[in-house]
Amino acid sequence: MKSDTQSDPRPAPAKSGKWVLPGLGLLQGLAVTGRNLIESFYKKERMTTIQYPEQRAPISPNYRNIPFLCYDDNPEAGLRCTACKICEKSCPPQCIYIVMDRDEHGKVRNRPKVFDIDSSVCMGCGLCAEVCPFDSIYMDGEFELATDDRFDSLQLHLDDLSKSAEYHLQLRPKQATEVLERRKADAEKKAAKAAAKAKADAEKKAKAEAEKKAAAEAESEPEAATEKNENEAPEAKKAEAPQQELKAEQPKEEGGGE
Amino acid sequence: MIALLILSPLILLAALGAVWKARPVHAALLLALTLSLGGALYIALGAGFLGLVQFMVYVGAVAVLIVFSLLITRPRDEVEEIARRPKSLLPGLLCTLPLLAVLLYAVGRNVPETTTEAVELPIKRIGELLFTTHAPAVLAIAILLTAVLLGAALFAREPSKKP
C-alpha cells in the first residue's frame, strides 16, 4: 500500500512562499453564525421549528397508520361496509374482528354489528384496504393514539373507526375523488339500467293493456262496428300511443331524476 | 498563636498520613493537604505573599504533577505495598530520632526571648530584594529551570522523520 498521492481529500496545500494570516477562517465562521443569530429574529423562513402541540406538521397523503371505515352521509345507514370479512381474512396479524349484524329473524343485514381493530397489533400494512370490494375500509393518518390504559383503550370499535367520506376526501384527495367518481358513475349506470328496465316494463304493460282493450271492443260490437272499430282502433291506438309514450317518458324521467 | 496551635497538629497528622498510607493516591492527596495547611500557617504568621505563593506553586503545580504522574503510571496496589514494608519500625526510628533531636536542639537554641508582632514586607520590597540582593539565587534557579524545560522538550520531541 503505497502512500496515495492521488486520493488526498484535502485542498491543495498553500505554496510555501505565500503568507496567510491564520485565523481568518475562524472570523468568517463567526460572521456566518452571527448572521444566523440576527436573522433568526426577523426572517421567518429561517426558523422552521413547528411548535407541537399548538401547531402540527402537515402529513403526506401517502402516510398510513391504522384503518378507518368510510360512510357516505349517515354513520349508520350510509356505512359502506357489508361485513363480508374479506379484510379480516387478509389481515396478517389478524387484528380485525367482525361480527355480522342479523335482524330478529336471524337473516343477515349486510352491515357489521361488531368491528374491532386492535391498534396495538395493527402494523399498518394496508392489505385490508387493498382487498375491500366495497370501498369501505381505508388507511387513516391518525397517529395521536397514545393512552395510559394498556389494554382497553387501544381496541378501536365501530364508532371510533367510522369516518365520513368528506374526511376521506380531505385525507387522501386523489384516492377519495377517484373512489367517489367511480361510485357516482356506477350509481348512474345502475340508475340508467333501472330506468331503461322500468321503461321497457311500462311499454310492455301499456301494450298489454291496449291489446286487452282492443280485444274487448272487438267482442262488444261484432258486425257493423267492426269497420268503425277497425277505423277507430288504429285511431284509438294512435291516440293511446302518444299517451303511452307520455306515460313511458314519465317513469323514465322519474328514473333519471333519482 | 491560636492559629499555630490549631494548624500544627493538623499538619503533623496530614504529614504522617502522607508517609504512612499504603495507597499512593491517598498519600499524594494528604501531601497536598499538608502543603496547603503549611500555606495557611504562613498566612496566619503574617507572610501572606509567601502563603499564597505556596498554595499556587506547591498545591497547584507540584501536587498536581505528583498526582498526574500517578494517573499515568498506575502504581502498585495496597496489598503489595504493605507487603513490601519492613516488619518492624526499629531501623527507621534509629535513623530518624537522632535527626529529630538535632533539629529540636538547633531550633531551641535560637528561640528569641520576646515574641515580636509579625511585620509583613510589602510586595514591592520583596520584589526589590529578590532582584537586587538575591539576584544570583534567582538567576541560578532560572538557569536550572530553563535547562529542565529544554531537557523535557528534548525528551518529548517526536523522532525526526527520515525516509
Add this chain to the structure above:
Amino acid sequence: MTFLIAQTEEPSLWSPEWLPLLPKRLVENLLEHFNAPEWLISLGGTGAGAATVLAVFMTGFALLSLIERKTLARVQNRIGPNRAGWFGILQPVADGIKMLTKEDIVPAKAEKLLHLLAPILIVVPAILALGVLPYGKEWIPVPMELGLLFFFAVGSLTELAVFMAGWASGSKFPMLGAMRAISQMVSYELPLVLSAIAVIMVSGTLSLPDIVSQQGGFHLGFLPAWNILTPWGLVGGLVFFIASIAEANRCPFDLPEGESEIVAGHMTEYSGFKYALFFMGEYLGLFAISGLGVTLFLGGWQAPLPGLDFVPSWIWFFGKLAVIIFFFLWIRATWPRLRMDQLMRFGWLGLIPLSLLTIPAAGIWSLLQRSQHGLLAWLVTVPLLLVPFVIMTVLFNKRLARSNRTYRFAES
C-alpha cells in the same frame, strides 16, 4: 487580617452606586444598633456581602444556562427551550428540580470520600475567587492587597479537584478525561498568569481595585485608558481570554468533557446534585475568570466614554462581563473542537511565546510612557510584538503547507 485594605468613606444608604452594598450595610447598621462587639459587626457585614455576591452570581448562573441554550439555538436556526414558563424563563428552575430529585449513583469501585469531596472542591474555589473581584467603585466583597495572587492560588485548586473527580470514580472514562483536563488546565494556566504579569508590572500592584483605578482617565478626550487598548494589552488580553476559555473547559477547548468524545470526561460517574455542582462550578469559574479579564484588561468598572459617569459603575462591570460571555457563547456555537495534540501545541507553541513577549513589551511601554515618550512607546512595542507574531504565522503556514501525509506504520 493584616493584608486587607482600609475601607473608603460611606455616603448615603440609597444611592444607586451603593445599591449592591445595601444588604451588607443594613446588617452592619442593625448589629451596631444592638451594640454588638466589633468582630460580630464585621463578620455579619462580610457575611451579608458574601450572600449578595452569591445571590447575584447564582441568578446569573441560572440565567446563563438558559441564555446559552437559547442563543445556541438561535444560531442553529431553531428556538431554544420555551415550554417552561414565558419564553422558557423557568427552565433553570426545572433543571434544578430535576437535578435535585435524581438518584445519586456512586459506582461500586469508587472511593466514596474522594467522590463526594471532588464536586465540593470544584465549587469552593470558584466562589472564593468571586470574592476578590472589584464589581464597582465601592463594591468589593473582600478587598485584599494580594487579590490577584489569591485568585490564581485558588484557581490552581481546581486542577486537584478534577483529578480527584477522575480518580475517585474508578472507571476508564473519568480517568482519561481527568488526565486530559489536568494537562489542558496546567498548560493554559501559564499564558494566563504570564499575561496577567504584564498587567501587574505596569500597574505595580497586586490589588485588583488599584489596577482598575489605574485604568481610569481618557486619552485624547474620549479613548479610555484601558489596558486592552495598548499594544501589549491587546496581545495580552487576547491571550488571556483564549486561555480563560481553555481554563473553563469550554468549546473549542472542551475535549475533556465533550459529549461525543468521552461521555462527560471526569464528570461521567456523577449524577443528580453532584453533577449540578460540577456544572455550577464550571459556570461560576467562567464568571470569575471572565470577571478577572474584564478587571485586568477592560478597565473593570470604568465607563467607556467621559460623559457616562452617572451610570453606576457596577452596571458597566456586568455589561462588559455580559459582552465577554456573549463572545464566549458565540465562539461555542461556531468553532469546532480542538484535538488534544492541537490544543497542546497551540498552548505551548502559540500562546506562551506571545504572552512571554508581552512582558518586555509592557515594561518598555510603561517606561517610555512615564518619561513622556508616548509615540516612541508605540513605535517600539508594536514591532516588538508584531514581528515575532508574523514569524510564528510563517512557521505555522509552513507546517500547514507540508506535502501529503506519510503514514509511519502503514507503508509497505
